[in-house]
Amino acid sequence: MNGRSALRLAKLQEALASGGTLHLRDAAELCDVSEMTIRRDLTTQDTAISLLGGRLVMANYPGVTPIYDLTEQQASHYQAKYRLCQRALAYIEEGDTLFIDCGSTLMPLLSQLSHFRELTVVTYALNVANAVAALPNVRLVLLGGLFYATSQSFGSDNMTAAIERLGINKALISAAGVDLERGVSCFHFHEVAPKQAAIATAMQRLLVVDASKFSVVRPAYFAALDDFDVVVTDEEGAPQLLKKNGRVVPEIVVPTVTVA
Amino acid sequence: MNGRSALRLAKLQEALASGGTLHLRDAAELCDVSEMTIRRDLTTQDTAISLLGGRLVMANYPGVTPIYDLTEQQASHYQAKYRLCQRALAYIEEGDTLFIDCGSTLMPLLSQLSHFRELTVVTYALNVANAVAALPNVRLVLLGGLFYATSQSFGSDNMTAAIERLGINKALISAAGVDLERGVSCFHFHEVAPKQAAIATAMQRLLVVDASKFSVVRPAYFAALDDFDVVVTDEEGAPQLLKKNGRVVPEIVVPTVTVA
DNA sequence: GCGTTAATGTTAAAATTATAACATTTAGTG
DNA sequence: CACTAAATGTTATAATTTTAACATTAACGC
Numbered sequence: 035m036n037g038r039s040a041l042r043l044a045k046l047q048e049a050l051a052s053g054g055t056l057h058l059r060d061a062a063e064l065c066d067v068s069e070m071t072i073r074r075d076l077t078t079q080d081t082a083i084s085l086l087g088g089r090l091v092m093a094n095y096p097g098v099t100p101i102y103d104l105t106e107q108q109a110s111h112y113q114a115k116y117r118l119c120q121r122a123l124a125y126i127e128e129g130d131t132l133f134i135d136c137g138s139t140l141m142p143l144l145s146q147l148s149h150f151r152e153l154t155v156v157t158y159a160l161n162v163a164n165a166v167a168a169l170p171n172v173r174l175v176l177l178g179g180l181f182y183a184t185s186q187s188f189g190s191d192n193m194t195a196a197i198e199r200l201g202i203n204k205a206l207i208s209a210a211g212v213d214l215e216r217g218v219s220c221f222h223f224h225e226v227a228p229k230q231a232a233i234a235t236a237m238q239r240l241l242v243v244d245a246s247k248f249s250v251v252r253p254a255y256f257a258a259l260d261d262f263d264v265v266v267t268d269e270e271g272a273p274q275l276l277k278k279n280g281r282v283v284p285e286i287v288v289p290t291v292t293v294a
Numbered sequence: 295m296n297g298r299s300a301l302r303l304a305k306l307q308e309a310l311a312s313g314g315t316l317h318l319r320d321a322a323e324l325c326d327v328s329e330m331t332i333r334r335d336l337t338t339q340d341t342a343i344s345l346l347g348g349r350l351v352m353a354n355y356p357g358v359t360p361i362y363d364l365t366e367q368q369a370s371h372y373q374a375k376y377r378l379c380q381r382a383l384a385y386i387e388e389g390d391t392l393f394i395d396c397g398s399t400l401m402p403l404l405s406q407l408s409h410f411r412e413l414t415v416v417t418y419a420l421n422v423a424n425a426v427a428a429l430p431n432v433r434l435v436l437l438g439g440l441f442y443a444t445s446q447s448f449g450s451d452n453m454t455a456a457i458e459r460l461g462i463n464k465a466l467i468s469a470a471g472v473d474l475e476r477g478v479s480c481f482h483f484h485e486v487a488p489k490q491a492a493i494a495t496a497m498q499r500l501l502v503v504d505a506s507k508f509s510v511v512r513p514a515y516f517a518a519l520d521d522f523d524v525v526v527t528d529e530e531g532a533p534q535l536l537k538k539n540g541r542v543v544p545e546i547v548v549p550t551v552t553v554a
Numbered sequence: 555g556c557g558t559t560a561a562t563g564t565t566a567a568a569a570t571t572a573t574a575a576c577a578t579t580t581a582g583t584g
Numbered sequence: 585c586a587c588t589a590a591a592t593g594t595t596a597t598a599a600t601t602t603t604a605a606c607a608t609t610a611a612c613g614c
Contacts, residue, residue, distance in 0.1 A: 038591085044376075055346070058571085068593050073572085086315070087347010087601080088571055116304055142308045145342075160427055160436075167420055167441055168342075176448055178418075178438030178456075181427055188436055196438075298561085318601085328563050333602085347571080348601055 039075045042067070046083055046090060055089040115244070118268045119143035122206060122242045125264065128152065131203040133232040134162050136187035136225060139208040139242060141165060147172050156200055158228045159187040175200065182224055189224030197231035205236035207262070209243050211250035218259060219252035226256045233261055242266045299335045302327065306343055306350060315349040375504070378528045379403035382466060382502045385524065388412065391463040393492040394422050396447035396485060399468040399502055401425060407432050416460055418488045419447040435460065442484055449484030457491035465496035467522070469503050471510035478519060479512035486516045493521055502526045 042065045049056055049064065062069040076085055083090050119142040126132065128150055134140050136159030144165040147153055155166045158177040166174045177197065179190025190196075207229055211219040218241065220229070233239050233256075241262040248267075259265075302325045309316055309324070322329040336345055343350050379402040386392065388410055394400055396419030404425040407413055415426045418437040426434045437457065439450025450456075467489055471479040478501065480489070493499050493516075501522040508527075519525075 070594080071592055074592085085572095086349060086351075089346060091346075116301075116308055142304065145304065145307060158438075160423065163420065163441070164424065167443065167446070170443070174441035176420075176436070176438040176441060178436040178448070181423070181434035181436060183427065183430070186427070188438070330564080331562055334562085345601095 039079055042072070043075055043079055043081050043083065046072075047081070047092070050083060050090060050092045055086075055091045058085065058088050058090065061090050115139060116142040118242060118244055118266065119146065121268070122240060122266045125204065125238070125240055125266070126150070126153075130154070131156065131201055133157070133197070133202045133205040133207075133236060134166075135159070135206060135208045135229065135232075135242075136162065136185050137208045137210075139244070140206055143206070144169070156197070156202055156232075158189075158193065159185070161186045177228065182222060185222050185225060187222075187225065189227070193227045194231040197228060198235055200235070202232060202236045204238045204240060205232040206240050206242055207233065207257075209241060209247060209252075209256075211252035212241070212243055212247050212259065213249055213251050214259065216251045217255050218257045218261075219250075219255045221252050221254065223254045226254050229256045233257055238263050240264045240266055244268045299339055302332070303335055303339055303341050303343065306332075307341070307352070310343060310350060310352045315346075315351045318345065318348050318350065321350050375399060376402045378502060378504055378526065379406065381528070382500060382526045385464065385498070385500055385526070386410070386413075390414070391416065391461055393417070393457070393462045393465040393467075393496060394426075395419070395466060395468045395489065395492075395502075396422065396445050397468045397470075399504070400466055403466070404429070416457070416462055416492075418449075418453065419445070421446045437488065440484075442482060445482050445485060447482075447485065449487070453487045454491040457488060458495055460495070462492060462496045464498045464500060465492040466500050466502055467493065467517075469501060469507060469512075469516075471512035472501070472503055472507050472519065473509055473511050474519065476511045477515050478517045478521075479510075479515045481512050481514065483514045486514050489516045493517055498523050500524045500526055504528045 045065060046056065046061055049061075056064070058069050058072060061072050065072065072090075073085070075081070076083060076090070082092055085091075115138065119140065122140070122143055123146050126147075129152055131154040134144070134155050134157045136157070138161075141161065144155075144162065147155070147166070148169050148171060150171060152171055152173075154173040154175065155162070156175045156177065157163055157166070158179070160181065163174060163176045166172050177188060177190070177193055179188035179193065181188055207218075208220075209218045210221050213219075220226070239262045241257075241259075241264070243265070245267055305325060306316065306321055309321075316324075318329050318332060321332050325332065332350075333345070335341070336343055336350070342352055345351075375398070379400065382400070382403055383406050386407075389412055391414040394404070394415050394417045396417070398421075401421065404415075404422065407415070407426070408429050408431060410431060412431055412433075414433040414435065415422070416435045416437065417423055417426070418439070420441065423434060423436045426432050437448060437450070437453055439448035439453060441448055467478075469478045470481050473479075480486070499522045501517075501519075501524070503525070505527055
């Protein structure tokens, strides 16, 4: 180890702390050493900075891109979610006030919202908030509280009251399990209050779930299937799936199962 | 424009949404097109993905490294902030419940919090929340509301009540202006309520400002200098600055001006 | 179905980045 | 003050990425 090396890394780390990248050339100049020395610092020492195409970037750093390569499989999962969201998008109209549920299901929808002139999004999820915060045309209301890392969302005891005060137009709800008899469920109990409150106040309720969630029951029940006006799903088989497995779903339960 | 191109980008965007990088080679395989096509998508279309050393990374995307090159000057600015935060760090103790103000001043502090065993952070800023959300040892409480992009923070009418309910130990407050006669001020009015509430409830109040903020007045006044227990600043000259320019600062106003 | 245009693929050359080997400087020691 | 070893610098070479030009394929209108 070397004191100077550590000093250089600290300097570079702070330069990169709030994001951005630093070209190796500039980093070398900044520290007044050769590029090779910076290279060696980065490989020799234990550091959070990694070198990516000649540029220094922060890795494994809070809020900043961790540098690891996604496998193709990981990446390809998003296709299904994307298609699902494209269908949900059809229900969104100019000027809507949307409640967007937590989870990864609705994420692909968010970037599409930039095509509207003006919208409002209400959410209790950090990942959703981040995606929406980047859209200048969308007003963002985040319902805060204690952060739950597993679902990237917040929970608080006055979530229900906070949601009821808002004029939510359409609620886009996701779920981890949908079962004809046992209803709609999710993994985490703190999600129940916001989901139920949104369902209660929204004028239109959309359940957005891919077909793999059907006939699945998860720990936290939050709604019956017929609490929703629309079920947006991705596979042709899904409506059948809803009709089999127990008894036939009343027409009114899934008035608009959207199938491609 | 091209529908397929947009589809590919959406797919890639979703793949990268949760961070990580994707090698151009893998991105091409994933979309079943040549690397050149992906390259063209990225340069032709308006997208948040950028190519860095042969890898796709999310740019200008919430919570993820924006890809722009820091100038040497910009880079060296962070040194000052880092040193400032190092001093503020000295006041933080194991188990504390910290109120962390919005702005960029306190950001370098957050990564240092990983060295504690257990802490709680209360904030109303999105960038702070993102940084803290990544720390497994820190409990995060985010005070939500309507999002203000200019300060990356939230404002709501029950912010004061929400803060008063929390047992905040130490308040770390930043400011855009500090003046002996005109007090401590910031740019945005929605920041006033949370700052004041935190100052009111916290057991210890720290004003963390670099010396460039002294003798500056900004639109939104929120506190007098002697509302704080400690002023953490970065330059040797700062205490003098506080004493000049009007009259002498009473000893009690700045009980612990921390100087290197 | 043919012609036209846009989209995509292929290839080779140019530019950039990474690696390795060796030269030089610097710091510490007796 | 010389000797040693670590740290840093330099150079050449290899690998990779970028760019540009041109070939091919697919989509669309008439």
